[in-house]
Amino acid sequence: MSRIVYFIIAYAFWLLLTLSVDWQHLVTGAVVCGLTTMIFGKISISRARKLFQPQRYFWMVLYVLVLLWECLKANFDVAYRVLHPAMPIRPGIVKARSSLKTDVARTCLANSITMTPGTLTVDMNGEGDLYIHWINVKDDDAQHATQMIVKRFERILKRVFE
Amino acid sequence: MNDYIGLGVIFIGILFDLFGCIGLVRLPDVYNRLQAATKCVSLGTCGIMFGIFLMEGFSGLGVKALVAIPLIFVTAPTAAHALARGAHIAGVRLWRKSVCDEYEEEKKQVGRGKPFI
Numbered sequence: 283m284s285r286i287v288y289f290i291i292a293y294a295f296w297l298l299l300t301l302s303v304d305w306q307h308l309v310t311g312a313v314v315c316g317l318t319t320m321i322f323g324k325i326s327i328s329r330a331r332k333l334f335q336p337q338r339y340f341w342m343v344l345y346v347l348v349l350l351w352e353c354l355k356a357n358f359d360v361a362y363r364v365l366h367p368a369m370p371i372r373p374g375i376v377k378a379r380s381s382l383k384t385d386v387a388r389t390c391l392a393n394s395i396t397m398t399p400g401t402l403t404v405d406m407n408g409e410g411d412l413y414i415h416w417i418n419v420k421d422d423d424a425q426h427a428t429q430m431i432v433k434r435f436e437r438i439l440k441r442v443f444e
Numbered sequence: 445m446n447d448y449i450g451l452g453v454i455f456i457g458i459l460f461d462l463f464g465c466i467g468l469v470r471l472p473d474v475y476n477r478l479q480a481a482t483k484c485v486s487l488g489t490c491g492i493m494f495g496i497f498l499m500e501g502f503s504g505l506g507v508k509a510l511v512a513i514p515l516i517f518v519t520a521p522t523a524a525h526a527l528a529r530g531a532h533i534a535g536v537r538l539w540r541k542s543v544c545d546e547y548e549e550e551k552k553q554v555g556r557g558k559p560f561i
Contacts, residue, residue: 374543396521
């Protein structure tokens with residue numbers, strides 16, 4: 283089941299890249315996508331039925347919009363810190379706890395944290411503790427740091443992936 | 445018309461790329477530099493790609509540029525994470541004016557030098 287979904291995604295990606303319906307392209311794409319599915323199909327999607335629940339896509343769109351907005355803010359934040367003559371930075375690595383369970387959701391959370399203003403994920407351990415490099419530490423306390431960094435995306439990602 | 449909007453978007457993208465490069469030079473240590481490099485350079489490059497898409501429309505080149513945007517958005521934070529973790533495990537210190545390093549404390553508890561995951 284998960285292999286079929288994987289093949290469809292890979293083939294759609296191939297069609298986007300070539301953007302033609304010439305039969306040679308179609309056959310080459312089918313062969314290559316079949317090969318990659320055979321090799322990587324086992325490790326791709328673990329719970330394929332979640333792909334057919336439409337409300338997840340709505341939250342996904344919302345997540346992408348929020349991510350883009352945060353990314354824009356992050357850029358102006360970095361530009362301000364870099365161009366300011368005194369460089370107002372106060373860096374440090376803090377620990378934050380997330381309550382997400384699945385691997386995909388945690389990966390997305392870590393990537394989103396890297397894209398948000400002033401934070402960069404350094405590492406994560408098995409219990410969901412994230413180590414985050416913060417360019418302007420406002421609060422050393424782990425509880426508060428979690429609130430400020432993680433909660434923004436956690437609510438949406440929970441609805442998308444769990 | 446689309447050409448001019450595309451050129452404008454490309455210009456903004458290059459501007460953000462420039463900010464990222466200035467940050468790479470000015471900021472003090474690896475981790476702070478990675479911050480500038482991931483945020484500014486990823487959005488700047490995405491801006492250039494989107495400008496190309498606006499100028500070319502739905503042709504082969506434009507769609508390829510559009511497809512590259514999500515790929516950059518996924519791979520840039522992943523690469524930054526890998527670099528930061530590798531640097532910390534290899535023993536690169538934080539800047540001397542840094543406030544706290546809870547990752548180092550955690551590593552000391554588990555045993556020096558070994559990755560603790």
